[in-house]
Amino acid sequence: MTVHDLWKGLPKAEIAEKRAKNAPRWQRRWRDGTGRDAPQRKQSYREHQKAQAYQDDAAQMGKPRARALARGSVTVDTLLDRHLAAKADRAPGTVTADANHARHVREAFGDRVVSTLDTTEIEIWSVREGVAAETRKKDVEIMRAAIKRGIRDRLVDLDPTESIVVSLGHRELPSYSSEQLMAVLGAASSDAERALLGVLGLMGLRSGEARSLLVGDLRDGHLSVNNGGAGTDTTKTRASRRVLPVSATVLPWLVELAGDRSKSDWMFPSPRRQGSSVAKQYPNQALTRAVTKANEDRKESIPRLTVHGLRHTFAAISLSEAEAGLLSVSQAMGHARPSITLDRYGHLSKKGLAPLMAKIDALVGKAS
Template identity: 65%
Template sequence: MTVHDLWKDLSKSEIAQRRQAGRDRWQRRWREGTGRAAQQRKQSYKEHQKAQAYLDDANHMQNPRAQRIRRESITVGTLLDRHLAAKADRAPKTVEADHHHAAGVRRQFGDRHASTIDTTEIEVWSQRGDIARSSRKKQLEIFRASIKRGIRDKLIDHDPTEGIVVPLGHKELPHWSSAELMAVIEAAANEREKALLAVLGLMGVRAGEARSLLVGDYSDGRLSVTTSGVDSDTTKTRAGRRTLPVPGFVVPLLERQVGDRPKSEWLFPSPRLAGQAIGKGYVSDTVTRAVARANKNREDPIERINVHGLRHTFAAMALSEAGADLLSVSRAMGHARPSITLDRYGHLAPAGLAPLMDKIDQLAVVQS
């Protein structure tokens, strides 16, 4: 049995035309019987069919040569397609992001046989300067995940992405100290804005999540975050759907906000448009107004940060002031993976083993 790439010597434009037309690319040729007189047969496949065809041949025939041909013919595009298909049940925004980052890999390596790509080639590609580091990191991650799936499924033999890292570098995200945050909250123009700032800064809730909260989402000192924004029925990731214990300072603010209103009403209703939640502009204006009021009698004015900076403030306070662990902060913020929290805020966590050993010592003293 032999396998042939019918597009092997074509130009990129010709390949694009054939792909758009849905033409077959791979042709398998074999003889029925032995000897030159045996009848030769041919069968062609589109890209998404060929991997399974090779797999069936190798499994049924137990033919090392068939296995070698199958491995040498798998393209990066096929590996990406298989990985994306296996992850298609994730949150819509996550799936959309996966396809976006996969497209960056596909542009460079999509038509290449995976067995022909070496580590240095991928490393050079991952260090290019035409896009942001975070995007290059995401592209490398989905490339690596596709490769590892191919290895697990025995479609390819090795991982050429192993050992390659795209360093993000440390960029300090604007945030306030706990004292500055409390000064801004206390200076809020009214009870609604004070409760809103407290939910954003003291609980790490995203602005879109806060805008979509209903009265019924607050109950017995706990706040349920179930949607990522007004008019949306899904969170950014599964981890975004979370129930948060409400800090004692925030409880009376929310209870006054809830009052005796029906559970189906918005927790933060628009002051101008009946039956609607506050808009994005209202949240931003709330921060601006509160900072201006807080700075009236301050010798060291508080710097204005954007709305998302309140979420960074929560992370900074939790890690650097409250000494919280990264996993707890990650869950509170609704991050899909603790590694996201580590990448963005790991430098704020207590350094060294001394804080840990101090806590262990406190436990030992109490129990002794």
């Protein structure tokens, strides 16, 4: 069995033409059986799939030397292709975002063999100017995830991104205080809009999650979040599928809104389109109406936020006013990892270490 470069010896112009057409470049050849009369087989691979050709060759041959050859030719492109394919069942928006961040990585390192990369050059790339810190952070994360998968699959040995951290700093995300939020909810144009804004600001749901709620999702004082409203039948991440105890403030609003309607009805039905949930822009419009009305009798106006600001409001109130734990807030918001909550909202937590030490002292005192 051998792997051949079909472009070897071709003029540069012809190679450029084949590259533009994404024509196969690598070809693996082997025989079924032994002897010269055994039929020959061939399999072609695209330009960026050289490592996969060697890997398939190594797997079929079962020889350590062939495996070593394959491991020494794995490119960043190959690992990104494998990782994105394995995550193709995520919400469409997430898949598109991952592909976009992978494109940034490909532009810098796509054709590089992973074993030739070093941490310093990746770190220099991770602090490049003219790109938002959030984007640079996610670029590194998608690269790291692809390489980690390659290590798990025994395609590569080391992760050169291991120690790289892209700092986002403490960005202050706009949010309301609890007093401002309650003023906004009290000024909502209808009971239905009050319930919708309450689910967003007092429970931390994403706008799409709230719009996708069914009457049957409200059971025994709990709310099941099963859909992210992204045109699929699932949430943004697996962690986003969650069952939340409903706030005592919001519960009567939802119970009244649900009434005796069918469990399959939308919790927040469209006022214009029968059989449909409220439109994507509806929560923003409802928030604008409520803020405008709330400001009629206030000396200090409440700022106008986007509807996603209500989600930030939930996190801010939970951590800075209610002094909730980061893990609880992360679970309530449906973040894929607690580290996401820590990165975005950790600085809002006012608990610090003093309460922790006081609790330890109390426990030790009881024990002694």
